[in-house]
Amino acid sequence: MLKTTLTLAALLTATACGSTVTRLNMPAVEPTASLRASVGSVMIRTVSLPTYAAAEEIALETAPGVITSDGDLLSADDPSRSVTLALTQGVGDILNANVGPDPWPFAGLPDVAVDVRVSDMLGSAVTGTFRLAGQYYIGGDGIDFANSSHNFAYSVPMATPDIPGAIAAQGSAVAQLAEDIARKLGR
Numbered sequence: 001m002l003k004t005t006l007t008l009a010a011l012l013t014a015t016a017c018g019s020t021v022t023r024l025n026m027p028a029v030e031p032t033a034s035l036r037a038s039v040g041s042v043m044i045r046t047v048s049l050p051t052y053a054a055a056e057e058i059a060l061e062t063a064p065g066v067i068t069s070d071g072d073l074l075s076a077d078d079p080s081r082s083v084t085l086a087l088t089q090g091v092g093d094i095l096n097a098n099v100g101p102d103p104w105p106f107a108g109l110p111d112v113a114v115d116v117r118v119s120d121m122l123g124s125a126v127t128g129t130f131r132l133a134g135q136y137y138i139g140g141d142g143i144d145f146a147n148s149s150h151n152f153a154y155s156v157p158m159a160t161p162d163i164p165g166a167i168a169a170q171g172s173a174v175a176q177l178a179e180d181i182a183r184k185l186g187r
Contacts, residue, residue, distance in 0.1 A: 024058065024167045025076035026083075029175035031090050035186030037097035039145060042185060043110035044091065045102040047083045053121040054079050058163050061124035073163045083174055087116065090178025095186060112140045114181055121173075123158055123166020130156045130169035132177060138184055150184065152177055 052059040056078075057069035075082065084101050091114075092099035104110055118134040133153040140147065154173045158165035 021074060022072065023074045023076040024164060026086065026167055026174070027171040028086065028089070029171045031094045031175060031179060031182075033094050033179050033182065034096070035094055035182055037095040037185060038187045039097065039111035039140070039143070039185055041098040041100075041106065041108075041110040041112075042091060042095070043100055043102055043104050043113045044084055044088045045113055045115045047080050047087065047116045047118060049080050049083065049118050049121060053118065058167065059122060060163050060166055061122055061126055064126055067122065083116075083118075083121075086171070086174045087114075087178050087181065090175055091182045091185070094179060094182035097185075109141065111143050112138055112145055112185065114138050114185075116177070116181075120153075121170070123161075123163065123169060125161040128158050128161045128165075130158055130166050130173055132156075132170070132173035136177075136181060138181075148184065150180070152180055 052067050052069070055069070056074050057071050058073050058075055059067050059069045062068045088099050088101045098106060100106055100110070102113075114136055116134065116136040118132065120131050120133040123130040131154070135149055135151050137149045138147065154176045156169040156172045156176075158169045
């Protein structure tokens with residue numbers, strides 16, 4: 001009985017002293033552009049991220065070509081989901097059109113789908129900048145809309161050369177990508 005009581009007391013003490021998890025949320029950046037859409041509806045497919053950017057642990061370049069994460073700061077949401085939803089909202093706000101994520105939340109099929117493949121999404125303590133680069137593809141099915149592919153590369157200054165600075169800059173980089181995509185779908 002004494003052993004059970006001591007084990008229970010040790011378990012309760014360990015639970016009470018549990019570590020706090022700190023999560024950072026990518027800030028939403030309001031778009032500055034406003035365009036007329038050339039399509040009625042747009043689906044943003046789930047954004048494909050590199051392994052280090054898709055992980056819950058937030059990565060940072062700490063030396064040229066060295067990507068590290070310490071596990072102390074975690075993403076507030078699944079990074080792919082977070083970037084997908086930010087792009088969906090940004091493109092929708094700029095075009096004032098029906099824009100939704102994959103799976104398509106509306107009845108019927110979208111006029112076009114946008115597939116974003118990110119090759120680089122990383123803040124650098126070395127350069128003090130956040131880089132977002134890759135390619136996106138716009139495809140129309142059943143409407144007269146030319147399929148196209150586009151490269152993108154944005155470099156955004158970080159307010160501080162650390163993970164919180166990188167997350168703040170990430171919101172601005174994703175907003176730039178949303179505007180770029182919207183310009184390809186606008187008139």
